[in-house]
Amino acid sequence: MIHFKLRSAAAAAASAFALVAAPVPVQAQTSPMAVTVNVQTDKTAPVIDKNIYGQFAEHLGRGIYEGVWVGEKSRIPNTRGYRNDVLAALRELKVPVVRWPGGCFADEYAWRDGIGPRSQRPVRVNTHWGGVTESNEFGTHEFLNFAEMIGAEAYVAGNMGSGSPREMAEWMEYMTADSQSTLANERRRNGRDKPWKVKFFGVGNESWGCGGNMRAEYSADLHRRYQTFVKVPRGVPLVKVATGANVDDYNFTNVLMERARGQMDALSIHYYTFPGSWESKGPATGFAEDKWVSTLKNALRMDELVTRHKAIMDRHDPQKRVSLFVDEWGTWYDQEPGSVPGFLYQQNTLRDAHVAALSLNIFHRHTDRVRMSNIAQMVNVLQAMILTDKERMLLTPTYHVFHMYQPFQGATPLAATVSGPQYRHGETFLPSVDVSAARDASGRLHLALVNLDPNRPAQVTTSISGVTPRAASGRVLTGPALDTHNTFDRPNTIQPVAFSGRVEGDRLVFDLPAKSVAVVAVD
Ligand code: AHR
Numbered sequence: 211m212i213h214f215k216l217r218s219a220a221a222a223a224a225s226a227f228a229l230v231a232a233p234v235p236v237q238a239q240t241s242p243m244a245v246t247v248n249v250q251t252d253k254t255a256p257v258i259d260k261n262i263y264g265q266f267a268e269h270l271g272r273g274i275y276e277g278v279w280v281g282e283k284s285r286i287p288n289t290r291g292y293r294n295d296v297l298a299a300l301r302e303l304k305v306p307v308v309r310w311p312g313g314c315f316a317d318e319y320a321w322r323d324g325i326g327p328r329s330q331r332p333v334r335v336n337t338h339w340g341g342v343t344e345s346n347e348f349g350t351h352e353f354l355n356f357a358e359m360i361g362a363e364a365y366v367a368g369n370m371g372s373g374s375p376r377e378m379a380e381w382m383e384y385m386t387a388d389s390q391s392t393l394a395n396e397r398r399r400n401g402r403d404k405p406w407k408v409k410f411f412g413v414g415n416e417s418w419g420c421g422g423n424m425r426a427e428y429s430a431d432l433h434r435r436y437q438t439f440v441k442v443p444r445g446v447p448l449v450k451v452a453t454g455a456n457v458d459d460y461n462f463t464n465v466l467m468e469r470a471r472g473q474m475d476a477l478s479i480h481y482y483t484f485p486g487s488w489e490s491k492g493p494a495t496g497f498a499e500d501k502w503v504s505t506l507k508n509a510l511r512m513d514e515l516v517t518r519h520k521a522i523m524d525r526h527d528p529q530k531r532v533s534l535f536v537d538e539w540g541t542w543y544d545q546e547p548g549s550v551p552g553f554l555y556q557q558n559t560l561r562d563a564h565v566a567a568l569s570l571n572i573f574h575r576h577t578d579r580v581r582m583s584n585i586a587q588m589v590n591v592l593q594a595m596i597l598t599d600k601e602r603m604l605l606t607p608t609y610h611v612f613h614m615y616q617p618f619q620g621a622t623p624l625a626a627t628v629s630g631p632q633y634r635h636g637e638t639f640l641p642s643v644d645v646s647a648a649r650d651a652s653g654r655l656h657l658a659l660v661n662l663d664p665n666r667p668a669q670v671t672t673s674i675s676g677v678t679p680r681a682a683s684g685r686v687l688t689g690p691a692l693d694t695h696n697t698f699d700r701p702n703t704i705q706p707v708a709f710s711g712r713v714e715g716d717r718l719v720f721d722l723p724a725k726s727v728a729v730v731a732v733d
Contacts, residue, residue, distance in 0.1 A: 242667040242721070245630030249647045249657070249674040253625035258648060259581040260306040260619035262573045263612060264365070266538060266584040268313035269348070270339040270591050271553030277589030277598055278356065279348045286601045291347075292356060295603045296589060299596055300360045303612055306619065307410065309365040309537055309584045310353050314338040314420035316412070317371030321381040324349020325400055338420060340552030350385060354406040363409045365537075365584070370414025370436050370453070371422040379439035382411065386442045405443070410582075412537070413437050414453040416480065418462060421453060426465035429453065433470045451535055454478040455519065463519050467526035476533035476582065479519055482542040482592075483509045483565055494543040494557040495693040499664060502561055502692045503635040505541065506662050509565040510640065512539065513572045520579045533581040536573070540586045540593030540608075541565050554591050558606035559695040560704060560725060562593050563687055566611040567660045567727040571646040574623045585612075597698075604701040607694075610687050614706055614729040617656045621648035624655075630670075633663035643668050643722065655732040657682070664692055664725040672711070672718040674732065679718050683710035684730035688723045 267273055280286045280293050287294045311319050315338055323332050323346045331346040357364040366385070368378045380393055386405045387394035394405070413436050415421045417429040424432065433452045442448045452474040455462035466477055485492040485501040485508070492501050519534060541562050542554070549555040566585070573580050585608070589596045595609040624647040633642040646658040655677065661668050686709035688694075694704045709728050711718040722728060 242669045243631045243642060243663070245628060245643045245668045245670045247643075247645050247659075247670055247672040248627045249655075249672065250625040251649070251655075251675050251677060255575075255623045256577040257620055257622050258574050258577055258618050261363070261582040262570065262580065263305070263615070263619055264307040264309065264537075264582055264584040265305050265362075265588040265595070266309045266313070266586045267588040268591065269311050269315045269319075269336060269344060270313060270587065271550065271555055272590040272598065273587050274348050275345075277591075277596070279352060281347065289359075291352070292359065293598070293603075296596055296598065297359060299603070299605060299609070300588070303595065303609065304616055304619065305360055305362045307363040307365050307582065307584070308357055308360075308588065309367060309410075309412070312367055312415055313538075314416065316367040316415045317369050317373075317421040319369050320373065321350060321377065321384070325351065325384070325396075338552075339554070340550055342550075350381070351400060351402060354385065354402075354408070358406075364406065365410035365412065365451075365582075366408050367412035367415050368436070368440070370417060370432055371420075375436050375439045378413075378436055379441065382408070382440050382442065386446060388443055407446075408442070409447060410449045410451060411440055412451040412453065412478070413440065416456065417453045418456055418459065426462040427469070429462075430466050430469035433466070434473045437473050449475040449533075451476040451478055451537070455480075457481050458515060458518070460518055460522055463522045467523055467532070471526050471532055474532055476535045477523065478535045478537045479515065480538040481512060481515055481536065482538070482540060482586070484542045491543050494541075494546065495559060495695060497561075497693060499635055499692065502664055503633075503638045503640065505561055506564055506568065506640060507638055509568050510572075512536075512569055513575070516572065516576045516580060520576060523579060530579055534576075534579045536580060536583040538586045539569060539583060542592055556592060557695050558594060558597070558608050559693040560607055560687070560689045561692060563607035563611045563727050564660060564662060564725070565593070566608045567615070567658060568644055568662075570611070570615055570618070571644055571658060571660065574618065574646045574648065577623055599698045602698045602701075604696045604698055605705075606696065607687060607704050610704070610706050611727055614685050614687065614727070615658060617650055617654070617729070617731065618646070618648050618658070621650040621656060623648045630668065633666075642666070643670060647674075657730050657732060659720060659722055659728045659730075661722045661724060661726045667724050668722045670720040670722050671714075672720065673716065674718075677732070678716045679713055679732050681710070681713065682718050682720070682730045682732045683708070684728060685709055686723065686726050686728040688726035692725065
């Protein structure tokens with residue numbers, strides 16, 4: 211057994227709360243493993259932007275059609291075409307922002323196809339995702355009204371790959387103009403009087419790949435050109451997002467920052483987690499511990515990626531004006547057997563809950579620059595919050611993690627160090643326990659504790675500087691198997707249950723089950 215110890219609080223705080231494991235061999239231990247957490251209330255970082263809890267909804271598979279939109283005539287209970295069960299679940303989740311319409315879809319999307327009477331909208335082919343027909347029933351009005359209905363900000367991704375700057379400019383005017391322009395009046399005739407608030411606008415998507423196969427230099431130049439024409443009325447806030455790097459393409463970030471930083475408010479990166487290789491990712495369920503550990507290891511890589519992209523951005527923008535948006539992340543497995551090819555429909559298990567929690571904890575450690583993230587995707591696609599099957603719906607373990615983590619939205623992160631045994635499987639060593647601590651606006655302290663080890667519970671002894679805790683309670687998510695998941699027949703197989711710590715002197719002690727995610731409030 212190997213111990214890991216995090217470096218000193220000061221060093222951790224200096225590196226924006228980075229976790230660095232320094233392995234030290236120790237004697238073999240019996241369960242449960244002893245883990246120590248120290249929270250330093252005087253070492254804070256910029257608040258956790260609530261938009262770190264953002265979602266992504268693309269015209270892909272059953273993400274929009276069936277997942278969100280069933281149409282007014284559907285037998286599935288709906289409000290003006292949006293399914294009621296999904297609306298209620300998303301409202302309950304307090305989704306801060308939704309990115310739409312893609313993804314790869316964005317760079318083939320012609321916005322005019324999706325306005326006006328639905329029966330007259332053109333039918334296109336969704337060439338990226340399954341080659342199925344796209345009815346365009348869900349368009350600009352349907353998306354922006356949906357965002358309002360669930361109380362989320364709109365993040366619209368424009369077409370830089372195959373559209374023109376004029377189309378992009380006119381779309382923006384259609385959505386946001388308060389004038390008597392022809393476009394604003396067309397919007398009014400189509401049923402929306404007041405302009406919508408479109409706070410975030412993405413200039414293209416994955417320009418290095420499905421968005422146009424561009425070199426970074428060309429992408430930077432195109433960004434400069436297209437964004438020039440993306441305008442909102444004076445005084446209306448708008449965040450322009452440049453499409454950025456894939457995974458560890460640091461050159462892409464460097465070139466974009468060097469050549470176009472003055473023309474952007476945020477730069478994106480995309481990173482997906484899969485257990486195997488891109489060609490053979492591995493199944494979403496029915497996997498063994500080797501895939502558990504490789505998935506979590508790959509999820510933890512997010513910290514390195516964010517750290518290195520940030521370092522490049524820091525060189526060009528030491529004031530940290532330009533945000534880093536991780537506007538696509540999450541797990542990507544082999545599709546469920548029998549599902550439509552290209553629909554990216556996958557089950558969601560306790561493993562996904564761990565990936566979600568670890569990723570959110572990482573974003574909490576980089577709030578100096580990471581001000582939005584959008585998990586891919588919201589319903590029925592990749593690491594979804596929600597799965598639907600005709601009239602049935604289930605909430606996934608990932609949904610439950612996002613729900614449990616709500617107190618972190620807008621809270622101030624506190625430095626936390628962890629020491630204890632490492633989790634080892636084969637030649638892979640990971641920290642056994644990962645922690646995030648933050649204080650919300652009312653002054654209440656919240657802790658998120660993740661036990662990555664699927665075999666050993668942890669006894670987590672926690673001290674919080676300057677605080678004598680009286681109690682700590684919240685919820686924990688765990689299950690008997692690595693792939694514990696909900697099904698349409700058994701939708702409550704895995705859901706959070708009550709969890710609390712006990713006070714021992716001025717410390718809190720948590721009996722954290724193996725393979726679990728817990729969030730507690732400290733009083
Ligand atoms: O989320 C699925 C796809 O992954 C998106 O369309 C694309 O941007 C990324 O490659």
